[in-house]
Structures are given as C-alpha cells and as structure tokens.
Amino acid sequence: MMENRHTLEKLFELAVRLGDEMERGLRERRLTRARAEVLWLLHRGGPQAQHALSQALCCTPRNVTGLVDALETTGFVVRGEHPTDRRATLVSLTEQGQSVLTQVDADYQRFSGGLFANLPDADVACFAAVLEQVLARLSPDTPASCAERTRAGA
Amino acid sequence: MMENRHTLEKLFELAVRLGDEMERGLRERRLTRARAEVLWLLHRGGPQAQHALSQALCCTPRNVTGLVDALETTGFVVRGEHPTDRRATLVSLTEQGQSVLTQVDADYQRFSGGLFANLPDADVACFAAVLEQVLARLSPDTPASCAERTRAGA
C-alpha cells in the first residue's frame, strides 16, 4: 500500500518535529532529553538507586553515571547514601530539580492541549485508537520496563 | 485535556519504537540513521555537493564532512570533482550504496505495509488525516528544506 508508506513517513515527520519542539523547551531550562527522562523517573518513583534508573531507561549503568553526573553538576539532583545497601547510591531531586520539572510539566500540558485543539473529538479519538492498535502490534518485543524512554523528555 | 496528553505520550512512544525498529534494520546493513538520510538524498537528488546535503539535513557543513567520511570509508559513496565549481566536492552513490538503498527501501515498504494491515480503511484514513492536520499546525516554524531528516533513515 503506497498510502501506508506515506502515512508512516508523515508519522516520522511529526515525531521529529514534536521532538524538536520539546527539546527546544528543555534546552531553555538547561536540560537535554536524556536528562529530563531521569528527572521524570525520580519525580514519579521517588529517590532511586542508579541501577533502577538504568533499567527504566534501558541503558547501561555507565550511561546513568554520566547523566547523574551532569544533573548533579547543574544542580538538579543529588547523590546520597542508600539506607540499606552501602554499594548503592540514592539519587534524589533537589528543589531546583523539582521546580524545573514542574515547569516542564506545565509546558507539556499546554502543548498537548493545543496540539489537538479545534479538531473534532471523534477524529482525535480515532487517531488515539489507531495509535494504540499499532503500538500493541509492536509491543511484544519491547520490555515494559523500558517504557519510560518514550516520552521525549516530557 | 488529560486525554490529549495521553495521546501525545503514546505518539512519542510509537515514534521511538518505530525508530528503533528502523534502526535495527539499518544496523544490519552497517548504516546509521544519519548516514541513511544522506544516501536517500543522493538517491533522490543525484550526485550533490556537500553544502546541498548540509542544507537538506539541517546540519553544519562540518557534520556532513563526518557523515560523508564514514560513508566513503564503508564504500557507500564516493567523493568526486564538481564539474563547474572547483571548491566543491561532488558526492555520489557507489553501486554498493545504490544496492543497500534498494534493500532498505524494500524493508521500509514491507514494514509500512504490515503496520496498518487488518485495520479498517476508514480508521487508517482518519489517522492519516489527523496526522496531516497536526503537522500543518506545526509546519510554519520549520523550513521546508529540512523536511528530509524526518524519515528516520528510511
């Protein structure tokens, strides 16, 4: 089907544009997409050890070290002692981290609200339904624990 | 609207999964997304100077130098003399480059065909329509010349 190919191309195009849009907002707040993902995980899961972040982000422990280093340097997170495991590091949001996340969240909320504004509800519902179907079709080979890295940092 | 936010998150999730899927195929053929984009441009536009690639990819000339270096090393493209401008380099696909592109194209065709298979035509049409609408809503601030980098390398 030629139309399917065209639709897939448009889907990629939209994804790239939306990603760029998100990234622009993050950059203003001195964040990157990968670092923002870490903040989201900490926001939703509370203080965590790095290995937990590593699993949620589907990346290597070494990668987490780098991201946490950067976030610590810029003041968004702090490393602390793990209460029960002295090997582990407990990563927590600072007040600044919490604050910037609140702003990013508001941006995201505003953006998603405007994106589908003025479109018929039925169309948006249909769009969302196809989205779910196609996603379900791809899901089997992707571990659920890696779901976090799909939000484009917001 | 909370649902809009959820839909946007799903959209990002789908984009990431599809991108990963595409990238897997590229990696098997010793290509990356960025390099595959260069091959597509050469396929569709014929032999070109690097500054043309730079504009189409929305990246710096330096970046193109790196990509073309890598593609030349791996045998997918060759640098040649520009017929009229001795400052410029003419980048062309090799036979190997042409061949791998044909394979990637076939992958993409097959993949896009399967993605929406068994879904009601009306739903797919509605999906595509919303896609276009949302894209049009974002388009103004993105230069048309940068459209190429949106195909996820395929």
Add this chain to the structure above:
DNA sequence: TATTGTTATACTCTATAACTATA
C-alpha cells in the same frame, strides 16, 4: 568579499570492559 569544505576542539549520548566495594 563570500562560499566550500576542511582541521581543531568540544559536548552529549551511548556502549563494552576492567575494577572496587559491598552483598
């Protein structure tokens, strides 16, 4: 004087491997 592509340098994300401290 402007453009084309390069070298030099740097930053970000990512990965593997070897190692230390702890479990």
Add this chain to the structure above:
DNA sequence: TATAGTTATAGAGTATAACAATA
C-alpha cells in the same frame, strides 16, 4: 559469586571557530 557503581576507552552525532582554496 553476584551486584552497584566507578574509571578507562571508544564511537556516533552534533556544534562553533579558524583557515585554505576558490569564486
């Protein structure tokens, strides 16, 4: 023996700045 996180090293993509050759 296995796990948590580090250092060491590497590769990919991206960027700015300075520079050479050419227009």
